[in-house]
Every structure is written in structure tokens, then in C-alpha cells.
Amino acid sequence: EAGVAQSPRYKIIEKRQSVAFWCNPISGHATLYWYQQILGQGPKLLIQFQNNGVVDDSQLPKDRFSAERLKGVDSTLKIQPAKLEDSAVYLCASSWGQGNTEAFFGQGTRLTVV
Amino acid sequence: AQSVSQHNHHVILSEAASLELGCNYSYGGTVNLFWYVQYPGQHLQLLLKYFSGDPLVKGIKGFEAEFIKSKFSFNLRKPSVQWSDTAEYFCAVGPNAGKSTFGDGTTLTVKP
Numbered sequence: 586e587a588g589v590a591q592s593p594r595y596k597i598i599e600k601r602q603s604v605a606f607w608c609n610p611i612s613g614h615a616t617l618y619w620y621q622q623i624l625g626q627g628p629k630l631l632i633q634f635q636n637n638g639v640v641d642d643s644q645l646p647k648d649r650f651s652a653e654r655l656k657g658v659d660s661t662l663k664i665q666p667a668k669l670e671d672s673a674v675y676l677c678a679s680s681w682g683q684g685n686t687e688a689f690f691g692q693g694t695r696l697t698v699v
Numbered sequence: 700a701q702s703v704s705q706h707n708h709h710v711i712l713s714e715a716a717s718l719e720l721g722c723n724y725s726y727g728g729t730v731n732l733f734w735y736v737q738y739p740g741q742h743l744q745l746l747l748k749y750f751s752g753d754p755l756v757k758g759i760k761g762f763e764a765e766f767i768k769s770k771f772s773f774n775l776r777k778p779s780v781q782w783s784d785t786a787e788y789f790c791a792v793g794p795n796a797g798k799s800t801f802g803d804g805t806t807l808t809v810k811p
Contacts, residue, residue: 588742618797627703627789627801628743641798676743680797688797690735690743 587611589691591677597697603665606694610658610679616640618688619652619662620676628676634660635683667698701726703790705802712780713810720775720805722764722790732773733791733799734764743789748796749773760784782811 590609598604610617615636620628631650632642637657645652649668654660664671674693680686706721724732734746747758754766764775773790787806793799 616797625803627791627803629801630798633798678743678797680795683795683798686796687745687748688795688799692742 589677589679589689591675591691591694593694594692595695595697597699598667600669600698601666603663604667604696605661605663606675606677606696608660608662608677608679608691610660610677611689614679614681614689615657616680616683616688617654617660618678618680619660620678622674622676622693624673631662640683664696667696669698672696672698701792701800703792703800703802705788705790705805707805708803709806709808711808711810714782715779716809718775718777718780718784718807720788720790720807722773722775722802723771724773724790724792724800725771726792726800728794730766730768731793731795731799732764732766733793733796734758734762734773734775735789735791735801736786737789737804738786745796746775746788780807780809782809785809 617634619631622628631645633640634654652662676693678688678690680688702725704723732749736746757763789804790802791799
């Protein structure tokens with residue numbers, strides 16, 4: 586089966602600019618996650634969707650980060666305006682449901698803010 | 700608050716050596732534990748998971764992990780590593796595989 590697709594793979598922007606990342610989960614997966622992985626650290630959950638609804642966005646910096654999954658399939662994560670500390674790999678993952686099911690990760694988008 | 704601690708940041712082994720990577724966690728709810736692996740240039744993939752039952756769980760590629768509740772530990776083991784096991788390994792805890800708190804990872808380098 587096709588995996589989780591993310592684009593772009595790499596992005597370099599200047600601070601205060603905006604940026605958007607796209608994720609297409611595995612077909613049929615109802616649950617979608619966005620993670621931020623700063624260099625040298627483990628992934629940190631930003632937001633979880635169940636279909637087109639937000640389940641948990643408690644760790645999303647809402648003053649600058651936003652995410653949507655309007656049709657319950659693909660999702661976008663936006664940062665506006667970006668700060669230097671937003672430099673990280675942004676990972677998308679999906680699973681069949683919220684229960685004890687395996688999550689599948691995409692390859693991520695590496696963002697560098699200069 | 701939940702947290703995961705991986706004590707070894709970088710481990711270097713020769714082929715055929717035995718491996719044990721430490722993982723300790725702090726979590727207030729029902730414990731589900733995971734080990735993920737990320738090979739160079741590839742995405743994170745699940746190595747093994749513990750939800751309940753036998754505390755010794757076996758995963759792919761000969762890896763296993765033991766859940767010791769009294770020690771809040773979930774250490775990863777492999778009796779004989781191969782060069783192809785060179786990767787970064789992440790321990791995670793959470794209510795499910797997607798909504799997890801990750802450790803900071805251990806980079807394993809296996810010398811041929």
C-alpha cells in the first residue's frame with residue numbers, strides 16, 4: 586500500500602515569512618497526526634485529527650500555527666509568521682483509528698528558518 | 700505529565716555484539732509502549748509495541764523489548780546486531796501508537 590505522502594521535502598524561508606506543509610495519509614486512515622521534530626529531539630505531537638475534526642491541539646502554538654483537514658483526507662499545516670526556533674522536521678502520521686493501532690509516518694518536511 | 704528518557708544518546712557496536720537500549724517512562728494512564736526505528740534517509744517505522752499481556756514482546760528483525768512495570772522501563776534488546784541495524788531508535792509511550800510522547804532517541808552505529 587502507498588505510504589503517507591508529504592510535501593515539500595525541504596523548505597528554506599526567512600523569519601517572519603509564512604510556510605505550508607501538505608500531507609496525504611494512507612487511504613482509509615481516519616486519524617491523522619502532525620509532529621514537530623527539532624534536531625536532536627524526539628517527535629512532539631502538535632495536533633491530532635479524527636476525520637475532519639480536531640481531537641487534540643493542546644500542544645499547537647496557535648498564535649502562529651494552524652492546521653486543517655477539511656475533507657477528512659489530506660491535511661495542511663501552516664506557520665505564519667515563522668520564527669528561527671520553528672526550524673525542524675514536520676512529520677505527518679496516520680492510523681486507522683484512535684485505538685491501539687499502528688501509526689504510519691511520512692518522511693517529513695525539513696524546514697529551515699533563516 | 701508524561702515523559703520518556705532514553706539514557707544512551709549514541710551507541711557504537713561491532714557486528715554480532717549484543718544490544719540493549721534503555722528506556723524509562725513516566726506516565727499516569729494506561730501504559731502503551733512503543734519502539735520506533737528510523738533508518739538513514741527513511742521514515743519512522745514501528746519496531747514493536749506493548750499494550751498488555753506478556754511483558755516480553757518480540758518485534759521485527761529479531762528485536763525484543765521487556766516491560767518491567769516496577770522499574771518503569773521498556774528496554775530494547777537484540778542478541779546479535781548487524782551493520783544494517785545502524786539507525787536511530789525512539790522509545791515512546793502513550794494511549795495509542797499515534798498519540799505518543801517520544802524520547803529523544805538513541806543513534807546506533809554498527810561497525811562491520
